[in-house]
Amino acid sequence: MRPRHLVFLSIPLVLAVGVVLLLVMIEMPPYGTPNPTFNYVMERYNKHGLEETGATNIVTGIILDYRAYDTLIETTVLFTATMGALLTLRARRDKTCGRRHP
Amino acid sequence: MEDVILNEVISRAVPVIHLFGVYVVVHGHLSPGGGFAGGSVMGIALVLFALVFGLKATLRIVPEGLLTVLTTLGPLWYAGTGIIGMLLGHEFLANAQAGVPLGRAGSVLSSGLVPVITVGVGISVALTVVVLFVALVEED
Numbered sequence: 001m002r003p004r005h006l007v008f009l010s011i012p013l014v015l016a017v018g019v020v021l022l023l024v025m026i027e028m029p030p031y032g033t034p035n036p037t038f039n040y041v042m043e044r045y046n047k048h049g050l051e052e053t054g055a056t057n058i059v060t061g062i063i064l065d066y067r068a069y070d071t072l073i074e075t076t077v078l079f080t081a082t083m084g085a086l087l088t089l090r091a092r093r094d095k096t097c098g099r100r101h102p
Numbered sequence: 103m104e105d106v107i108l109n110e111v112i113s114r115a116v117p118v119i120h121l122f123g124v125y126v127v128v129h130g131h132l133s134p135g136g137g138f139a140g141g142s143v144m145g146i147a148l149v150l151f152a153l154v155f156g157l158k159a160t161l162r163i164v165p166e167g168l169l170t171v172l173t174t175l176g177p178l179w180y181a182g183t184g185i186i187g188m189l190l191g192h193e194f195l196a197n198a199q200a201g202v203p204l205g206r207a208g209s210v211l212s213s214g215l216v217p218v219i220t221v222g223v224g225i226s227v228a229l230t231v232v233v234l235f236v237a238l239v240e241e242d
Contacts, residue, residue: 053197054204054213055131064131064216064223068195071219072180075226079177082230086170089237 112154120147127224131213137223144224145231157239169233176226183218 045062055061063071126133126140152160187196197214198204205212 050207053131053216054207055216056208057131057133057136059134060131060136060216060220061213064136064219065197065213068184068197068219071223072177072184072195075177075180075223078226078230079173082173082233085234086237089241093240 108154112150116147116151119150120144123147123224123228127220128210128217130220130224131216132208132210137220138227140220141224141227142231145228145235148228148232149235152235152239157236161236164232166236169229169236172225173229173233176222176224176229179222179225180219183215183222186215 045058045066049058049061050056053061053065055065123140123144126135126143127137130136130140148160148164184195186202187200188194190196190200190202192200197216202214204214207213211217
């Protein structure tokens, strides 16, 4: 198919996506009103965060106690990225130097 | 690299910067900061040292093998702390639910396992900064 035909195909596609997005926007709550769906977690953290984690820094209380799994995987991501970079860079260095790493 | 002023200033500034990073990590559960911020400060201190005194002098202080071992220590420390919760009969990474004493809120030794985990995160982030810097500089 030639690109010119694709242009005509793209117009209804963009219109359809636009209509869907506008319909979603109608469903959104008005700006400034409290959104009832996601607030209970925040209230729980604010009210019981100190007594449940003992951390006065509530951010640390959340990321290292309530969301400790998340942060563990984050640390693993850092570790994996470091090891990946290290392996590729060192492999090239050892190849140019004619050395071999076990 | 033979600048006297630069050498003198940096050789005095690096310990202070490193100590500040340790402070931010240790007080992660009390004040703004924590493992990620403090760890990057600790890593940057060593990067600054390497920029001024050269990579060879830096690798004489922290050999490459030690860097690699410490890089693996960070996530291991974190996961190992999580096992304490399992040993106490609760879920992985359980803190107050597993009966770890929380201590008085606001003191450095409080909040159960959170400061211990913060140290692990700090080690991990600091070593990520340093190891990537060393690996990229060695390339040239």
